Structure formats: structure tokens, C-alpha cells
Amino acid sequence: MKAVFKRTQSLKNYPTHYCPGCGHGIAHRLIAEAIDELGIRERTIGIAPVGCAVLAYNYLDVDMVEVAHGRAPAVATGMKRTNPDKIIFSYQGDGDLAAIGTAEIIHAAHRAEQITVIFINNAVFGMTGGQMAPTTVLGQVTATTQQGRDAHSQGYPLQISELLAVLPGAVYVERCALSSVARIRQAKKAVRHAFELQATGAAGLSLVELLSPCPTYWHTSPAKAMEWIETEMTKVFPLGCLKNVTRTP
Amino acid sequence: MTERVLVCGNEALAEAAIIAGCDAYFGYPITPQNEIIAYMSKRMPEEERVFVQSESELAAINMVYGAAATGKRAMTSSSSPGISLMQEGISYLAGAELPAVVVNVMRGGPGLGNIAPSQGDYFQATRGGGHGDYRTIVLGPWSVQELVDCMPLAFDLADQYRMTVLILADGILGQMMEPVVLQKKLRRELPAKDWALTGAKGRSQNIVRSLWLQEGVLEQLNYKLQAKYRQVQKNEVICEQYALEDAEIVVVAYGIAARIVRGAVNKARQEGIKAGWIRPVTLWPFPAEQISQAADEFRIFLVVEMSCGQMVEDVKLAVAGKVPVLFYGRPGGGVPTVEEILDKIRQMTVPVRR
């Protein structure tokens, strides 16, 4: 029989610490597939965040660096500017990118840093026990919004893709979801495009936002978590390509 | 070139860094070191090196972290409040064992302070202002020439020991103009950076990290770091002394304060007072041995700093109670004069020796 689906080379055959049904595993796989399909493994350097994916270097078989919370785009800047031939990507959660790291991501995009950013939006802080994230939706119950997120005292969910798409230095911004096979196929295309742009010298930052399930801190089953993305998250975070500009330096 | 040029400290250290092979400069403007970033913004592209004005000092130190992780010689500069912002990054650099050079052109503090010169960041620099058990090598030059000479030394030390080297200048050193010789120095023999992230071609992946969750692993890393720091303490102390042989009063100072002390001690000698001075150049590793030896003879120590007294604690530790240690200092941008220090020296009575 012929194998039609196997683990790709850059995804290490190593058990992950992620919860059952966590979206990180899917996202990691899409990244590994993109890297292998584009043949860029040996010149790719990845940045692991502070968050559940801090140990991403145990799962992705490329050179990787672990950095302080939120600082990945600055670290990526330092790496890409001094090594323009390498493919630099950061992998960040909603605390890392949308809370503590807002300055860094905006300025990396604003400076048109030629890097790829994969942004995992699961509407909650997973690693630390399910607190509110900037992307937590109104009414969502979390460890620090036990009555449900209230706009008046806790503000509104942050739409990172929309924020970044207005910056001329961002050349590609797309929001996808990991909530069904069809969605994952679209996400795969987006992730691959984001890497391909860097590999072909696109003059700016590519970001793919992935709506991802967190069954543990949404206090639900993996299947229901996927449904919640479809029915609730996509209302607040509409899917689609917000920007795709071909621009060479 | 071996000609002497008249140049201000900030620009001199920038040019010296370029000559020393700095691959990348990342920084954010803050007085009194803005000449560094302006100079680098012009010269680095001329040399086809990397320059980025970052959005904050927080970002700058992380850009250094990134470049260093790929094996490049990277540096940043700032002044006291900006260096405070960099403490997180410096702790990460230490934990990940990455080489880096950070220049602090000290100004008055705490808080926003002022833009006058100060030495109030000694604790921050030598005690490790960030979290965890780590050290950075700290250099305290006293002239623009010495500042220039510190740059290749700093990059070499950083690469050799995989540590951050912090250069403590101050607002005077940064702004003052002195004639210097800017020339390429021979590099030490340095280990290869086989740990660097260069793309996993022909080898397994390299990981640069500072998180070690498994039981006992981080403890072992800390012991390894301490062993490294002991090596630095053994091999890299730089300290100058003057007129100690018959000195009854020993003044200890570093950086610009030491320049003023030199003037005061010279005048004291003219008045017949047997004074001498010790000038640490490496503030970490601290020249504890030299100071301890100097305290074996009975004499009084006077520590002079532009602060409320920080290095004085290290002097007291080194002296270990053998002799009295006094302090004179001016914080918050105050600069002691030769007269003030000379006055203090005159006031110090030395008990009759047996």
C-alpha cells in the first residue's frame, strides 16, 4: 500500500505535552509541512514563545531559540537583519503577541521586517491556568473574568490581524481557523504562503492568525471546542485574507 | 590608523566597536548617549553592518539576543533608565549563555532623574539587575582612550565566556572630548560558536534556551555558570594602583571619579600627605585580592563615588574589617571636585603606627 499521509520530516516523532485536542499540535504540523515542502529546513530558525508552546523546539526539528515573553518579533529582527538568507519565524500565542508583545509585533511590521509570524489565538492564557487574554471574547468566562468578560471593565477583544493589516510594512495578513478539516486545509495554504513569501524575498512581514481550540480552559470537549470556534470565535475574529501585497525590496 | 583624533567618548566607543568587528547595533535614543546611536546609524550601513533603531530599550536588548543567538557580535547602548528596561533581556542572555556588549552611559537617578553624570548603577551592573544567579562582566573605564580600548576587550570577553559585558561609562565620559588612538586590536583566541543558530545543515538542531524544567537540570546549569564566573574572576581582573608603597590613605574610585581622585591625590602628595589610589577597571570581577592585600598594611581607605555609596560595599567586603573604610560621594548628578576630595583626605587622621 502507498502511504498518503505520514508525519513530515521537520515534525519530530516526539510525544507533545499539549492537552488532548489542543490546536498547537495541528499548527506545529502545518508549519513543519510548509518548511519541508518548501525545502527550507536547513536555513530556518524558529522562535518559541513563552506559553504552552515554549517547548516547541522539542517538536520542530529546526534551529530554535526560546525568548522572553512577547519579545519574539524583536529577536526575529535581530536574527533576520544579521542573517538575511535565513528564514526566521516566530510562533506566538495571544498573551505573547497580543498582550505583552504588542509593541514588538507592531514595530516589526511597521519596520517591514522580512519575517513570518504564526499567531495562535485561543482566546485564553493557557500555560498559566486559563486567565483572560486580550483576545478573550465578551461574556467568556476565564480564571480572571469569572463573571464573563465585560467590555466596561475589561475592554474588548483585540483584533490583531485587522490592526496589523493597516501597516504598510505588513505584506500578508490572513486569519484562519483550525476548527475543521476544510479550515485546516485553508490554514495550511496560508501558513505555507507566509513562509514562501519570506523565502522569495517579500519586502515585509507575513502573519497568519490561527483560531485554535483550548478545550481545557474553555472547559469543554475537543469536539465542542472546535464548534465554538466556528460558531462564536469567527463572529469576533472573521476569517479571511486581510492583506496580500506583492512587494519586493 | 595610529593617528590621534579628538573625539567625544560616545562617538569614540562607537567607532571602536566597529573596528572591533561589531556586526549589529540596536538601540533607542536616551540622553546622554544619543551620539552613539546617531553615529552608528551613519557608520554601520557604511560598513555594511546592521543598524536598527528599535521601538524601546526592551526591544533593543532582545534584538541583541537574536543576533547573538546566531553567533554575531551584537551590542546596544543606553543610559540608566533604559538599562533598567534591559534587565530582563540581560537575565535571559545570561541564562542562554549568549555573548553581548551593553554600554551604560550613566545618568542621575533614581527614576527619570536627570541627564547629568552619575555612578549610581554600580549595584545594578555588578549585582545583576535582573532576576536569577548570574553575573555580567563590568568594565569601568576612566578616559576616552580607555573606553575605546574596552570595546575590543568587551567583544572578546563576551565571545570567550559567552557572557554579557557591561561597560559603565557616564555622562562626562560620553560627552568629553579627548585625543585617542583608534586602531584594530588583535583578537584573543576564541572558541568556535558551534552552539549558534545558523540553520541545521549537516548537523542536528541547535537550541538556544534558558528554560530547564526537569528536576535538577537548572541547578546544574547554575553550578556550571558559577564555575565559568570563577574562571573569569581568576583570569580577567584589571586594576591599577598608584603610590601605594608608603600610602597611609588609599583612595578607591573608578571611572571619571578616579580621574578627579588622581588630581586630589597628586595635590595631597604635594602637601606631604602620603596618599595613593587603587582604580578597579573591571568592576566585576572585582579586584578584591588587590584591595585585600593593600589592607594588610595599616592605612585608611576612602572610597569616592558619584553615588550614595555602592562600590564602597565591595571595598568593605574585600578589606574584611582589617582597616577603616570611609566614603565620600555625590549622587544625583553631583560631581565631586578635586578640592572636595582633597579636603576629605586632609581630614582623615591616621593613628600613630607602632
Place this chain on the structure above:
Amino acid sequence: MAGKIIIDIERCKGCGLCVTVCPKGRIIISKRSNKSGYFPAEVTNIECTACAMCAIICPDAVIEVYRDKNTVGGPSKKDRPILVKDK
């Protein structure tokens, strides 16, 4: 049928996502736990078309999908996930 999947049951965390996507409904959650204490997915390969939807949604990449070389039909090339590196 012409396809089959192999699930690494010791690595499966029993999240059940594959169960929800199999168009033939041939995956269930086992009543026996694996060594990690999870109740892994279990499959009967009858009627498997090697559509690979289970493998696409699996967060732990523990499913391998095989198809009989001689099969005609099945999902179109456009839909098939391209991951194979046949050397």
C-alpha cells in the same frame, strides 16, 4: 476497501477529533486505556477511502494513512493532502 489507517495508540490522547470527522464513522474511542491513561481512538478499516481527514485533524500526528496503489476513484488530487515524499 482500498484504504487503511494506522493509529499509534500509545501516542493517541483520545481527543476524539478523528471520530468526529471520519465520513464513514469507522473510528471510535477504545474502552481500553493506553499506558498514558488516555482512551485512544480505534479503527476498523473496512470502507476506509484513505481520505486522510482523520490524520489532518489529529493534533498529535499519530495517524498514518495508506491507500492501495490499484484503487480507482477516491478523493481527487486537489483534495489530497500532499505530504508524501516517495523516495
